Amino acid sequence: MKSTLKLLTLILALMVFNCGGKEEKKKEGFSYQQKAPTEQTQKKEAAPEKVPASKRVDLSNKGVGPITSVALDSNIDQAMADKGADVFKKMCTACHRTEKKFIGPSPKDILDRRSPEWVMNMILNPEEMVQKDPLAKELLIEFNGSPMANQNLTEEEARAVLEYFRTL
Amino acid sequence: MKNTFKLMVGLLMAGIVMTSCNNQNSSNNKANGALSSSAAEKVYVAPGEHDEYYAFMSGGFSGNLTVYGLPSGRMFKEIPVFSQYPTNGYGYSEETKPMLETSFGFVPWDDSHHPDISQTNGELDGRWIFINGNNTPRIARISLKTFETEEIIEVPNSAGNHSSSFITENTEYVVAGTRFSVPVPQRDMPINEYKGNFKGALSFISVDPEHGHMDLKFQILMPGFNYDLSHPGRGKSHGWFFFTTYNSEEASTLLEVNASQNDKDFIAAINWKKIEEYVNNGGGTMMPTNYAHNVYDEHTHTATSTMKKEVRVVNPTDVPGAVYLLPTPKSPHGCDVDPSGEYIVGNGKLSANLTVHSFTKMLDAIENEKFDGDAYGIPILNFDDVLAGTVEQPGLGPLHTEFDDQGNAYTTFFISSEVVKWKLGSWEVIDRKPTYYSVGHLMIPGGNSRKPFGKYVVAMNKITKDRYLPTGPELEHSAQLYDISGEKMELLYDFPTHGEPHYAAAIPASIIKDKTQKIYKLAENQHPRKALSDSDAKIVRDGKNVHVYMTMIRSHFSPDNIEGIKVGDKVFFHITNLEQDFDVPHGFAMIGANNAELLIMPGQTRTLTWEPKQVGVWPFYCTDFCSALHQEMQGYIRVSPADSDIELSWSLGE
Numbered sequence: 001m002k003s004t005l006k007l008l009t010l011i012l013a014l015m016v017f018n019c020g021g022k023e024e025k026k027k028e029g030f031s032y033q034q035k036a037p038t039e040q041t042q043k044k045e046a047a048p049e050k051v052p053a054s055k056r057v058d059l060s061n062k063g064v065g066p067i068t069s070v071a072l073d074s075n076i077d078q079a080m081a082d083k084g085a086d087v088f089k090k091m092c093t094a095c096h097r098t099e100k101k102f103i104g105p106s107p108k109d110i111l112d113r114r115s116p117e118w119v120m121n122m123i124l125n126p127e128e129m130v131q132k133d134p135l136a137k138e139l140l141i142e143f144n145g146s147p148m149a150n151q152n153l154t155e156e157e158a159r160a161v162l163e164y165f166r167t168l
Numbered sequence: 169m170k171n172t173f174k175l176m177v178g179l180l181m182a183g184i185v186m187t188s189c190n191n192q193n194s195s196n197n198k199a200n201g202a203l204s205s206s207a208a209e210k211v212y213v214a215p216g217e218h219d220e221y222y223a224f225m226s227g228g229f230s231g232n233l234t235v236y237g238l239p240s241g242r243m244f245k246e247i248p249v250f251s252q253y254p255t256n257g258y259g260y261s262e263e264t265k266p267m268l269e270t271s272f273g274f275v276p277w278d279d280s281h282h283p284d285i286s287q288t289n290g291e292l293d294g295r296w297i298f299i300n301g302n303n304t305p306r307i308a309r310i311s312l313k314t315f316e317t318e319e320i321i322e323v324p325n326s327a328g329n330h331s332s333s334f335i336t337e338n339t340e341y342v343v344a345g346t347r348f349s350v351p352v353p354q355r356d357m358p359i360n361e362y363k364g365n366f367k368g369a370l371s372f373i374s375v376d377p378e379h380g381h382m383d384l385k386f387q388i389l390m391p392g393f394n395y396d397l398s399h400p401g402r403g404k405s406h407g408w409f410f411f412t413t414y415n416s417e418e419a420s421t422l423l424e425v426n427a428s429q430n431d432k433d434f435i436a437a438i439n440w441k442k443i444e445e446y447v448n449n450g451g452g453t454m455m456p457t458n459y460a461h462n463v464y465d466e467h468t469h470t471a472t473s474t475m476k477k478e479v480r481v482v483n484p485t486d487v488p489g490a491v492y493l494l495p496t497p498k499s500p501h502g503c504d505v506d507p508s509g510e511y512i513v514g515n516g517k518l519s520a521n522l523t524v525h526s527f528t529k530m531l532d533a534i535e536n537e538k539f540d541g542d543a544y545g546i547p548i549l550n551f552d553d554v555l556a557g558t559v560e561q562p563g564l565g566p567l568h569t570e571f572d573d574q575g576n577a578y579t580t581f582f583i584s585s586e587v588v589k590w591k592l593g594s595w596e597v598i599d600r601k602p603t604y605y606s607v608g609h610l611m612i613p614g615g616n617s618r619k620p621f622g623k624y625v626v627a628m629n630k631i632t633k634d635r636y637l638p639t640g641p642e643l644e645h646s647a648q649l650y651d652i653s654g655e656k657m658e659l660l661y662d663f664p665t666h667g668e669p670h671y672a673a674a675i676p677a678s679i680i681k682d683k684t685q686k687i688y689k690l691a692e693n694q695h696p697r698k699a700l701s702d703s704d705a706k707i708v709r710d711g712k713n714v715h716v717y718m719t720m721i722r723s724h725f726s727p728d729n730i731e732g733i734k735v736g737d738k739v740f741f742h743i744t745n746l747e748q749d750f751d752v753p754h755g756f757a758m759i760g761a762n763n764a765e766l767l768i769m770p771g772q773t774r775t776l777t778w779e780p781k782q783v784g785v786w787p788f789y790c791t792d793f794c795s796a797l798h799q800e801m802q803g804y805i806r807v808s809p810a811d812s813d814i815e816l817s818w819s820l821g822e
Contacts, residue, residue: 090690093702094721094746102821103724145796149722150749152687 053138065121084164228668241663250278254764262775266473290337290618305329349392366392403509407441502568526556570615572622613674688771695773728803732816755791
């Protein structure tokens with residue numbers, strides 16, 4: 001058994017020796033992993049509140065995707081909202097209903113909980129959002145793993161849908 | 169036990185030492201010139217990387233067209249063309265059934281042979297690919313944007329549509345020649361009165377330059393030979409078309425012997441521009457006939473079939489100077505024209521030599537009327553006056569020739585099972601390589617155009633035998649890939665092919681890959697029974713016919729609970745896939761359906777017919793694993809007795 005241990009040590013030494021160039025990267029990986037538990041602890045701290053991702057308010061998170069800044073006029077652009085309603089009906093109602101949770105959450109009052117950038121990125125870039133955005137990740141789990149479909153809206157269409165959400 | 173453990177650890181260690189620095193090793197490999205030229209490296213396309221060429225191989229008796237990558241030999245897709253395809257419902261769905269209509273009714277199978285990619289100025293343009301149905305004569309056009317069959321036209325007065333489907337250098341025409349001559353028009357007559365009475369129809373089908381739509385412009389009614397293969401003139405010979413013939417003996421029985429009597433058969437040279445002009449001036453006669461023209465509309469997602477009732481026929485002797493016969497030894501098979509358009513190679517399959525005719529000499533012989541008699545009024549040119557040269561005894565059983573961009577030709581020899589490289593002009597043999605086994609066609613990307621890409625040749629073999637792991641008596645066919653960039657050919661790779669690829673056509677991937685379609689836009693869906701959003705989902709009863717307007721998206725159908733269906737009803741599921749993202753198809757399978765499944769692309773509408781025969785509650789489900797909740801994508805239909813008074817109702821999530 002002792003000799004086995006020696007052999008294993010030797011193997012490890014060989015690996016380190018052979019891959020000297022990778023050593024630094026590994027350390028980086030390590031420190032990254034060290035960060036993770038901190039995050040988990042934070043989550044655990046939040047857990048007792050049991051606020052599901054869909055109810056949580058985070059107006060500073062802009063999400064991941066093409067939209068970095070959206071300026072909302074204090075007045076609703078009704079023409080744009082009408083167009084957005086039309087796009088929403090055609091592209092979104094298979095999974096989203098304005099009056100209730102359906103396959104996915106209702107968009108009603110979404111701007112009380114999310115930044116406009118986050119909403120548009122979720123529409124335009126859902127695949128990356130559910131991989132990288134912590135809220136989107138949690139939402140995917142909360143909604144049974146049902147993926148937010150990328151319906152290939154243009155930015156203009158997504159912006160119109162956002163305007164429509166403001167009217168709900 | 170301890171020893172074993174030590175041994176295992178030792179082996180593990182050795183393994184780690186050898187593999188742990190993979191990156192370093194592979195970079196060493198790249199620096200090593202000898203290794204970089206290995207056959208394996210030449211065909212290796214790393215995970216996630218793309219092939220250099222698309223190769224489209226005919227399916228032969230599968231009736232379809234398969235898409236491969238070169239040099240990897242990986243198969244990407246089978247495109248259903250002439251055969252029903254339960255894998256996606258082609259030929260089973262109501263939208264695609266009209267594609268397989270013919271004057272003989274619904275014909276769900278064919279034998280597809282010779283794909284040819286559309287050209288502009290004699291170069292591959294990658295808009296469409298055409299392919300012939302050999303058995304029930306048809307020509308199909310497939311979009312290289314959607315990789316779907318868009319159009320099929322039946323060819324009347326034809327039988328064994330083999331010298332097809334080859335296109336002229338600006339895709340003015342797709343040409344179809346008959347292998348079997350038949351009575352034209354068809355009639356009840358004794359078979360042994362074939363000679364002098366049967367006709368061989370050569371069909372010129374015009375192609376609309378914008379949409380690709382085909383129209384049978386005219387047929388030339390030639391003597392009753394067998395028109396075996398053909399190719400267009402190009403460059404200097406653009407405007408002409410060349411067809412090999414055999415059975416100039418006009419035998420109707422035991423052709424194995426009786427069609428091998430004449431020392432020479434012919435290559436028929438057709439000046440189609442001259443005949444086109446004649447036809448445009450009202451020449452030819454309209455003959456009553458019956459043939460189907462089936463067109464698929466990308467926006468309605470639906471095919472329609474129209475029966476055409478007449479065709480313009482041309483008697484070749486009515487157009488002086490349009491048709492000549494070039495004597496060519498011994499039942500020539502392949503008829504191949506080099507990139508310059510000067511040389512016409514007749515591959516006399518029973519001849520020891522390859523015969524090459526000269527287009528320039530042919531024009532000269534015509535001008536100086538160097539004739540050697542005629543066949544039913546069609547001038548036969550004097551053999552020696554049109555001969556450019558002969559490749560002496562290059563092999564046994566020559567079948568087909570393709571060309572590279574360096575003035576070389578490559579001919580397959582079926583009997584001696586090899587590809588032979590020879591030089592145009594000097595007719596000397598440069599190299600030969602064995603094939604495995606009994607090669608038919610070969611293919612160089614662009615090898616039958618003005619601009620070949622002379623990097624690879626693919627040999628398509630008729631016999632597989634021991635090339636792969638045995639799979640019982642029935643085997644897939646085998647193909648070999650050779651590197652032809654050097655003086656000598658180098659065998660790189662072996663790969664199985666589906667059905668029986670006769671001919672193939674390949675094109676640099678860069679010409680088409682960025683133009684391929686990813687989804688069908690819902691906004692452009694004009695299907696009459698589409699359901700574009702959940703609010704369109706509904707069920708309408710029309711007597712015994714029940715139309716279900718259904719939607720699908722990850723991961724549910726709407727509606728997914730249906731009641732009020734009765735035994736004896738005919739249920740039409742009109743299903744629209746509401747996805748608008750690349751590669752999210754959904755499937756639809758209904759228990760007991762007597763047809764197939766539907767595989768529906770994003771934005772597309774498809775209809776499956778189901779005739780419920782048993783009372784009960786019957787499930788349907790999505791067949792294409794679409795999301796983590798794919799297994800939840802299902803629904804139920806309640807089927808009540810025929811005399812039930814249960815009202816039609818439908819719901820989702822209630």
